[in-house]
Amino acid sequence: MEDNQGTLWEVFIQPKAGRPYKHAGSLHAYDKSMAMEAARDLYTRRGEGSALWLVKAEDIVASQPEDMEAFFDPANDKAYRHPTFYTMPEGSKHI
Amino acid sequence: MNTDLYKYTLRLADNSLILGHRLSEYISCGPFLEEDLALTNTGLDLLGQAEALLKYAAEQNGTVDEDYLAFGREEYEYANFHLVEYPNEDYGYLITRQFLMDVFNVVNYTLLKDSKDAMIASIAAKSLKEVTYHLRRSSEWMIRLGDGTQESHDKIQECVNHLWMYTDEMFDLDEVHERLQKEGIASDLSVIKKQWHAKVDEVFEIATIIKPELPKYSLVYGKDGGHTDFMGYLLAEMQFLKNRFPKEVW
Numbered sequence: 001m002e003d004n005q006g007t008l009w010e011v012f013i014q015p016k017a018g019r020p021y022k023h024a025g026s027l028h029a030y031d032k033s034m035a036m037e038a039a040r041d042l043y044t045r046r047g048e049g050s051a052l053w054l055v056k057a058e059d060i061v062a063s064q065p066e067d068m069e070a071f072f073d074p075a076n077d078k079a080y081r082h083p084t085f086y087t088m089p090e091g092s093k094h095i
Numbered sequence: 096m097n098t099d100l101y102k103y104t105l106r107l108a109d110n111s112l113i114l115g116h117r118l119s120e121y122i123s124c125g126p127f128l129e130e131d132l133a134l135t136n137t138g139l140d141l142l143g144q145a146e147a148l149l150k151y152a153a154e155q156n157g158t159v160d161e162d163y164l165a166f167g168r169e170e171y172e173y174a175n176f177h178l179v180e181y182p183n184e185d186y187g188y189l190i191t192r193q194f195l196m197d198v199f200n201v202v203n204y205t206l207l208k209d210s211k212d213a214m215i216a217s218i219a220a221k222s223l224k225e226v227t228y229h230l231r232r233s234s235e236w237m238i239r240l241g242d243g244t245q246e247s248h249d250k251i252q253e254c255v256n257h258l259w260m261y262t263d264e265m266f267d268l269d270e271v272h273e274r275l276q277k278e279g280i281a282s283d284l285s286v287i288k289k290q291w292h293a294k295v296d297e298v299f300e301i302a303t304i305i306k307p308e309l310p311k312y313s314l315v316y317g318k319d320g321g322h323t324d325f326m327g328y329l330l331a332e333m334q335f336l337k338n339r340f341p342k343e344v345w
Binding site: 005013026028029030033034037038040041042045049 | 130132
């Protein structure tokens with residue numbers, strides 16, 4: 001889409017070291033470093049995390065709604081694909 | 096009361112207060128959403144610095160509080176640079192004013208975090224994190240506008256040319272500053288001047304902005320209470336609420 005706000009970027013925040021990055025939202029910027037600064041101003045002023053990833057929205061390959069059946073439905077009736085038959089080691093939190 | 100220290104604290108405080116107020120005037124007028132929020136954040140940071148410094152000044156004064164100092168003084172009692180009271184003519188002026196002041200703040204607070212005055216030192220150390228980010232942002236804009244299109248280059252060069260005359264006030268050494276500098280409380284202005292020019296040169300070079308000659312333009316400086324015409328209008332708006340509802344608390 002043409003407008004004067006630059007490119008659309010998707011923002012991912014890592015809550016703390018070692019944890020996965022989570023999608024937080026998006027922003028507009030003209031280039032990488034200004035996108036990073038905008039991300040700091042928009043998303044990390046209240047201690048939300050310790051690291052940021054920014055990806056141009058146009059570089060993200062996304063599944064299409066019409067692929068939904070083929071991609072996601074077969075998973076529903078195959079319980080053995082889920083690791084629910086194992087005993088969890090005692091004290092493990094992040095499995 | 097140490098009147099030198101009181102004056103010096105007010106000079107630091109008023110630069111942040113007035114520049115913060117100027118930025119607050121621009122809320123909702125930024126060129127796009129992200130930029131609008133960023134400059135609002137910057138204004139808020141500056142207001143926070145002003146609050147801490149005015150609290151300290153009020154403590155030294157003993158008879159007034161920080162709200163009085165922020166909103167109750169006469170124009171000649173404000174001690175900010177002329178540069179920070181310059182109006183938001185357009186975004187180029189806003190960014191140029193911010194950049195020139197951000198460089199000063201970073202250099203100044205870097206020195207002041209080792210001030211012999213413990214309160215000034217701790218406020219400087221806290222503010223340094225904020226102003227370092229402000230400078231990073233305003234430098235990026237100077238570079239993009241200066242080294243952008245022919246039109247953006249010409250416009251930002253014009254802003255620099257026009258605002259340049261207000262920069263010599265930053266390095267003007269008067270007796271108040273000199274005495275405090277000797278005591279190790281105030282920052283060394285000759286060091287500030289050198290570092291300020293080095294940083295400005297560095298950014299201008301990348302931005303292809305030409306540094307203007309430095310004219311000595313004024314016999315009276317903002318830090319001594321002499322102000323430009325712009326200041327009266329600024330204060331009329333800034334002090335309106337406190338004047339209209341003097342007993343109100345918030």
